[in-house]
Amino acid sequence: MACTAEGVAAALRAAAEVIAEHRTELVDLDRAIGDADHGENLSRGFTAIVSALETAVPETPAGVVKLAATTLISKVGGAAGPLYGTAFLRASAKLGDAAEIDVPLLLDALRAALEGVQARGKAVGGDATMVDALIPALSAAEGAADGTIADVLTAAADGADRGAESTVDLIPRKGRASYLGERAVGHMDPGARSTALLLRAFAEAAR
């Protein structure tokens, strides 16, 4: 699928389906070390994105990503809402008025997304947050820069999976799980898991 506005919209719709399927899993991960709402929050947000796209699909990829950003910011709440919202917002800023996303643009957008999350949430790698999925996702994506958009996103998703897995052994230092300290060890961070799920959905959609 080409990475046009319509292609990005399709990827977001696919992501919404994946989030809905994994809603309970994300709630349960958050129940273990947080407050049991991450799956509910994201599924509320992505359902709203799908509705928004039904009304009208913006003309550029940047427009679609920005619509996703503002919808997430106004519908998700909690920590994940502003963080994912900022990620999408910063990514959309990078996309400019391009009619189609190519690999360099995609990498720029991913970089901007990670920077945005870190600027807002002040988490670094190893704090057991979504940042631990985004960092390896980005470097894997950069390593696959020679491939297609689908290749890049697949590499990113693989990296995010590894990153999410790595949070199991970490002591959380940001967000609600940080209150648990060592008692959180053994649990995967829900935000890292949702990042991996989203990137996988985008990769599948790009095939």
Add this chain to the structure above:
Amino acid sequence: MACTAEGVAAALRAAAEVIAEHRTELVDLDRAIGDADHGENLSRGFTAIVSALETAVPETPAGVVKLAATTLISKVGGAAGPLYGTAFLRASAKLGDAAEIDVPLLLDALRAALEGVQARGKAVGGDATMVDALIPALSAAEGAADGTIADVLTAAADGADRGAESTVDLIPRKGRASYLGERAVGHMDPGARSTALLLRAFAEAAR
């Protein structure tokens, strides 16, 4: 044991022990069809009787029974407090200034006790209350009027046991269990059970 003031006091002490031993059983019976306090209420009352008797044992059987009555009235509360209190109060009135209780006096006292409970609580036989233990207790006692005090009390206890057993199949019409209607069928009335326990304790003490 002779049925002097001291003998009656000893019987009450024995009753207090039996109630303490069966506290949980009575709570559980009451939990099933009432509010889970009958054993607690009676054990509070009989503990207080034992303490009162430690201070001074009144001179006549009537005095001892009256002390038990006023203690039950002022310590038990709930339905059982006024009902047992009235039973003991009416019995003590019958005992007059006798130095020792003989069989005719005992039967008079038992009759007065039953009448007192019925006057206060307005329950008749078949309502699934302590009255259903007291009625067969009294008639069995009257049937054993030729025997000793111990024989009469043993007959009364046997009658009360049968009476308590009979409440299992009854639909309660008085007290808290009446709210349950048919759903109370299959459960023994806690007050009938405690009546049987008390009479058995008195009978054993009279041996």
Add this chain to the structure above:
Amino acid sequence: MKKIINDPAAVVAESLRGLAVAHADLLRVRDDPALVVRADAPVAGKVAVVSGGGSGHEPLHGGFVGPGMLDAAVPGPVFTSPTPDAVQGAIAATTGPAGALLIVKNYTGDVLNFETAAELAAAEDLDVRSVVIDDDVAVKDSTFTAGRRGVGGTVLLEKIAGAAAERGDALDAVEALARKAIGQVRSIGVALSAPTVPHAGEPSFDLGPDEIEFGIGIHGEPGRERIPAEPADALVARMVEAVVSDLPFESGDKVLLFTNSMGGTPQLELYLAHGIAERLLAERGILVERRLVGPYITSLEMQGISLTLLKLDDELTQLWDAPVRTPALRWGI
């Protein structure tokens, strides 16, 4: 059983100590027998309004002691009616020539113990009257039961009788108003879980994960029937129907709607239920003119709610609105 207590036998006394120190401006607590008495009792020339019953229903009754409501509350052990001498103590601490009104919930134990106390007070030439409240529509009122139980309506009755006494009504008038209120109030309760009495140590009844006890009493005594769990809309409709059809309340009636938590219900759910009840009453043309929402007559940690409807007239409305200052209800002062 996990509870924030020391000794099950001392729960009531220790809790009253906390009440006393938290509300020293309003009330005094006396020990053995336990009493909660208005700080300024006896109030000269005023009819005393006294209530009481087993503990475990807080704030009922001790939380309603203060100007505009109760002169004294008599807390028995958990779920056990207090004894006559405790009631007598409350009468003695509050009652002068103007006399006293005893508010008694219709349970065998309460009725018997308060009756005895009233007899004893009469013997001392005090003018003491009793009213028995029996507002629970869950129980059939027939010769085959101990009669209807006193539940949520008790809170409203204590406020109304207390306001009448506070404004200086004579005992006849306070009693007549109380009887009027009793005639016009009806309640129904439901339980989603059982309370655990400290000395019993186990839940008072077993309820399946998908069962609701419809018509629960405030001691966890079962009521009409056990029903499968259902959405709030259906459950509240069932409750409204039970209450409205009993008096009955009719289109055009002005009412006070009291949505009560049994103790363990999240406030989120309580207001949700209240909103449904208001909507259903509006659909029937019944005019909700006053409302009370909160945990006011509870059954320890039991999850569940009750709905109480009181038919209002101008006088009852005025008495409801009158100033009150107690630990649990306060307005106007």
Add this chain to the structure above:
Amino acid sequence: MKKIINDPAAVVAESLRGLAVAHADLLRVRDDPALVVRADAPVAGKVAVVSGGGSGHEPLHGGFVGPGMLDAAVPGPVFTSPTPDAVQGAIAATTGPAGALLIVKNYTGDVLNFETAAELAAAEDLDVRSVVIDDDVAVKDSTFTAGRRGVGGTVLLEKIAGAAAERGDALDAVEALARKAIGQVRSIGVALSAPTVPHAGEPSFDLGPDEIEFGIGIHGEPGRERIPAEPADALVARMVEAVVSDLPFESGDKVLLFTNSMGGTPQLELYLAHGIAERLLAERGILVERRLVGPYITSLEMQGISLTLLKLDDELTQLWDAPVRTPALRWGI
């Protein structure tokens, strides 16, 4: 899960409908985004005091909207911080030239969403300040955590800031007073059972039959440690020690003691705990001059309590005593 709800996704909206109809004299509820706004907002010339956060902690925050306390509350979904546009809506509905103070509990989500809203308001030339309350001593305040959580102190802060705004203080003064209160308030919570979030359908954590979570947060997030159940005397002593030693509170200090139910605790136990806390503070020479006892910041049906101590001075005492009229706190009017 057994709850008095219809659809888990509609719980907050339906509950707010009940709040609106029960307290139409005090507040209005707006939908999408959900807001609870003082009935007479915007109050001309007055600093607006706005708070909010995830729902499930009722009466916090919507139950504190009214004269003398909050101008608006922003209820998010259950346990989920509201979004910036909801906060923005509350600011827009209440804030004039005098500006607004946002009271934010220190949770990542709340801080991020309120921060964004404040930025958006600044862009519209409104003078909007935020204070972040982080009174929970259970959490180590270090770079290794998200910092201390905002818990029981929030209720006291909203009362104090609300009273300052109501008496006409300018934004600088209201903000300064709020910061002073934040500096002088400390809390600790314990849980005996877990809450069940409607959309999750299962208890938020598993606690053994003899375990207590010491240092619980108000979303059922665990705290310091899991301890074996112990008598109330020992448990409350542990809580008092945690709070007192943190500020520290010292002999001669005048304090407000707030004994809070987490939602499902019987009032009998709550007052029992309060009495113990008062005794322990007296033993330390700490002078309890004001108190608040009840379920004011809850975690759905969670059983447990929290203790909050606020160090008082004359000004804070005066602001605490000032009239307030909200669904959950009312005195003096």
